[in-house]
Amino acid sequence: MNSPAHSLAPETALSAQEQRYVEAVERVLLDHTTRQRLLLTEVSLDALPLIDAIEDLCRGGKRLRALFAYWGWRCAGGDPEAPEIVRAGAAIELFQAAALIHDDIIDHSDTRRGRPSVHRRFQGAHEAEGWRGSAAGFGEMAGIIAGDLCLSFSEAVFASIGTQPAASGKARRIFDTMRTEVMAGQYLDGLSEAIGGEDPEVALERASTVIRFKSAKYSCEHPLAIGAALAGAAEPLLSQLRGFGLPLGEAFQLRDDVLGVFGEPERTGKPAGDDLREGKRTVLIALTEQRGGPDDAALLDEALGDPELDAAGIERLREVIRATGALTELEGIIDATERQVRAALRRIEADPESKRALEVMASRALHRAS
Amino acid sequence: MNSPAHSLAPETALSAQEQRYVEAVERVLLDHTTRQRLLLTEVSLDALPLIDAIEDLCRGGKRLRALFAYWGWRCAGGDPEAPEIVRAGAAIELFQAAALIHDDIIDHSDTRRGRPSVHRRFQGAHEAEGWRGSAAGFGEMAGIIAGDLCLSFSEAVFASIGTQPAASGKARRIFDTMRTEVMAGQYLDGLSEAIGGEDPEVALERASTVIRFKSAKYSCEHPLAIGAALAGAAEPLLSQLRGFGLPLGEAFQLRDDVLGVFGEPERTGKPAGDDLREGKRTVLIALTEQRGGPDDAALLDEALGDPELDAAGIERLREVIRATGALTELEGIIDATERQVRAALRRIEADPESKRALEVMASRALHRAS
Incomplete structure (x- = not known):
């Protein structure tokens, strides 16, 4: 392959x-x-x-x-x-x-x-x-x-x-939890699209839950923990890895949500503004709804999830997301989350080679344009 | 429950x-x-x-x-x-x-x-x-x-x-095989509906494959083998149980196909002739196509899988299935398969209580109207 x-x-x-x-x-x-x-x-x-x-x-x-x-x-x-x-x-x-x-x-x-x-x-x-x-x-x-x-x-x-029954038993429990959480996150994602323009606070809360369970824990935290548990890691190391993996996964997914709206098709491999056409209820959208006025809410409500949304429609939505300050706020959240990632990395008690590799993994996940 | x-x-x-x-x-x-x-x-x-x-x-x-x-x-x-x-x-x-x-x-x-x-x-x-x-x-x-x-x-x-690693390893392999076979059988079932009125020999062959893998092995043979393997059964007993489970599952499913066309809704819990409306390409249908003339084939081709099929349409299809002798032929196949089941049961080397229980299991599976 x-x-x-x-x-x-x-x-x-x-x-x-x-x-x-x-x-x-x-x-x-x-x-x-x-x-x-x-x-x-x-x-x-x-x-x-x-x-x-x-x-x-x-x-x-x-x-x-x-x-x-x-x-x-x-x-x-x-x-x-x-x-x-x-x-x-x-x-x-x-x-x-x-x-x-x-x-x-x-x-x-x-x-x-x-x-x-x-x-x-x-x-x-x-x-x-x-x-x-x-x-x-x-x-x-x-x-x-x-x-x-x-x-x-x-x-x-x-x-x-x-492998050792105890280690594989623990890894298996994480694997099982991961699957249940991802599937629940997928369902909540679909539910958010169906419920649509609800109370902005509730929408933001749900979008954050979807990110955490459908993406963040699944992409970074659980794989790290499965690997460590298989090797017989004790609880302190597992917690340290989780403390690093969760914010890393969140920053990764928030970045992905920005790319889903503002990314260039040649680099993301997806049509421009694809998330808007699909009506994804991301944290970025929830922040826009929270910060925007009634006109912005009406525009979002009408255009989001419209499969016929054209380039002009996408540009209008992008403009609202920028003008409300939602994009700037989200970039700030991503920066803060990345600082958490670096602090958590310093706390991990492992050999220097592995820690350096985790640092590289973090930059792979975070500094990407696709 | x-x-x-x-x-x-x-x-x-x-x-x-x-x-x-x-x-x-x-x-x-x-x-x-x-x-x-x-x-x-x-x-x-x-x-x-x-x-x-x-x-x-x-x-x-x-x-x-x-x-x-x-x-x-x-x-x-x-x-x-x-x-x-x-x-x-x-x-x-x-x-x-x-x-x-x-x-x-x-x-x-x-x-x-x-x-x-x-x-x-x-x-x-x-x-x-x-x-x-x-x-x-x-x-x-x-x-x-x-x-x-x-x-x-x-x-x-x-x-x-x-349980013992060896026994659970063997049971796990049967469990894995069972899943792959069932899923392949489901796909072939859908494929048959899509391909439709193909050569009657090919259609009969495919309908038999679907029965074997989607239903027969899955309903009887594999569960028997999983249980036996978990208890550490050696190959002779596993083969004996498989030799009993496969024809039993086939007879069970062929009976189910008859009920899907001729069963009474109060007993099957499904609308009358549901399989006809769904366009299921069962062995019963394949036999009808094989035995019928061009008029019968045209009627089947037109009516099978029509979601609007009404009571009169269902009765017309039932009449064709009867008139071509397909129903009688299938009843004969079911009888012959049941004889295989009884012969296989006699060959199983197990305690009398378990053998008697398998006999009861067989009559539960076979003599049912729903």
């Missing part, structure tokens, strides 16, 4: 060690999908497109979550070349792929990692073959099932880690 | 021992959802409807799969009161609930186990609250996530079984 190294700025390129780890994770992914391909061959060759879609999706991605697991493991003194943390990283990456497949159905997203999203891929096959019934319905059916399959693969790989 | 005992004919009512087992499985289900409810309470009270929906769905069901796991375990000499097989049964029931939630989205089913299906339940909440956007889209979003959550619960409970 392709290495994501080239897409990172030079100062954040993967170290040789990280590169070896990522390649080992990708070998586990490919090994698992290959075994499953063999199993499905005995069922029916017609089912193999499910594996093709999962494999192609798994070829992309920056492996940030797997790398967080790796450095959590290393902070707790785990063997740099051990197979356990490779399998854990692969399980986390498969979980991420499963979440993306279902997210793209829910958000009606056409593309993912620069290619058609999984349900659109199957919809395209239906259209190309001229099959009967709704091509969109077929794509959705196949996407739901491909996501379920990928979720099962994640679980099967996690169950194959095989 | 309610016991399903009352809905069975007297001769197939649960024994006291089975009743205790089913109640223990239901306690594990409720215990797990209660813990998850506490976890979600810390995320947001707004996410609790996900747990409510899963709990309500888990209250229903005949627990046939859990009971097969129990008797597989017993055949292999497992302790009648051991917690391991209770957790395994609960994991299988949660997997089934997850599959039903996503199946109902894919099939656009309004009801399940006599209540609104999970996605319709959330759609109804959206309508009742007058939220913005599409109520159907909201229901689907929530249904996809509730199914994912339920699939994760199934995993978490399976991972908590805790």
Whole structure:
């Protein structure tokens, strides 16, 4: 599978060690999908497109979550070349792929990692073959099932880690909690879009909850903790890593929300203002509602989530977000969160190499334009 | 949770021992959802409807799969009161609930186990609250996530079984295979509906594959094997149980297909001829296509999968299925499969009590009108 190294700025390129780890994770992914391909061959060759879609999706991605697991493991003194943390990283990456497949159905997203999203891929096959019934319905059916399959693969790989029962029991509990929290966060995200223009305080509170559970804990905190727990970390180190991972994940996601509105399509790989067209109820939007007047609220209420929103409409919304001072306030929040991240990093009791690596991980997550 | 005992004919009512087992499985289900409810309470009270929906769905069901796991375990000499097989049964029931939630989205089913299906339940909440956007889209979003959550619960409970590593490793491999096969079977089922009126031989072959992997192995063979493997069964016994479970599951599903066309709504809990309206490409339909003339094929092609199909249209299709002799042929296949089941049962080397219980399990699965 392709290495994501080239897409990172030079100062954040993967170290040789990280590169070896990522390649080992990708070998586990490919090994698992290959075994499953063999199993499905005995069922029916017609089912193999499910594996093709999962494999192609798994070829992309920056492996940030797997790398967080790796450095959590290393902070707790785990063997740099051990197979356990490779399998854990692969399980986390498969979980991420499963979440993306279902997210793209829910958000009606056409593309993912620069290619058609999984349900659109199957919809395209239906259209190309001229099959009967709704091509969109077929794509959705196949996407739901491909996501379920990928979720099962994640679980099967996690169950194959095989380490000390106490360590794997603790890591398993974090893995289970992570899944429940991510799914609850996804639901709350959809609920916010449905409820819409509610009380600004409630909306801000809910947007913060979505960020914390759907993104921040999941992208940084839980992978770090899973890796550390697998290596047998005691509670103080786990708390120190969590104290670093949570604000880092929050800053990462808040930055992502800014890019979802103001990012350039060539760098984000998504259409300009995509989050506005989707009607995402982010912290940035909640701050705008809180700070804006009745006219701003009316404009947001009308334009947000309009799938027909054109370039002029997007520019109008951007202008409101800037004019209310919401963007400036959010940049301030991101700065403050980044200061928390640096302070938390100093408190982590681990070897200098691992701590330096966490610092690099933080700049990878934070200083990006896509 | 309610016991399903009352809905069975007297001769197939649960024994006291089975009743205790089913109640223990239901306690594990409720215990797990209660813990998850506490976890979600810390995320947001707004996410609790996900747990409510899963709990309500888990209250229903005949627990046939859990009971097969129990008797597989017993055949292999497992302790009648051991917690391991209770957790395994609960994991299988949660997997089934997850599959039903996503199946109902894919099939656009309004009801399940006599209540609104999970996605319709959330759609109804959206309508009742007058939220913005599409109520159907909201229901689907929530249904996809509730199914994912339920699939994760199934995993978490399976991972908590805790037994001899060798036995649990083997059971885990069967559990993983089962999931992949069921999901592939679901996809092939959808693919058959999309491809439609293809060559009758190919259609019959695919319908048989769907039955085998989506239903037969999953409903009987794999649960039996998971239970037996957990108790440390050696290969001969596993093969004997598989040789019994596969034809039993096939006969069970073929009977279900007959009921999906000819069953009475008061007994099946589904509208009359529901499978015809959904366009299910069952073995019964494939046989009808194979045996019928061009007029029959044209009628099937036109009417099958028409959501507006009325009582007269259903009666016309039933008449074709009868007139071509497809129903008689299928009844013959079911009879022959049942003879295989009885022959396989005689070959199982297990204690008389367990063998007698398998015989009762077989009649529960086969002699039912719903």
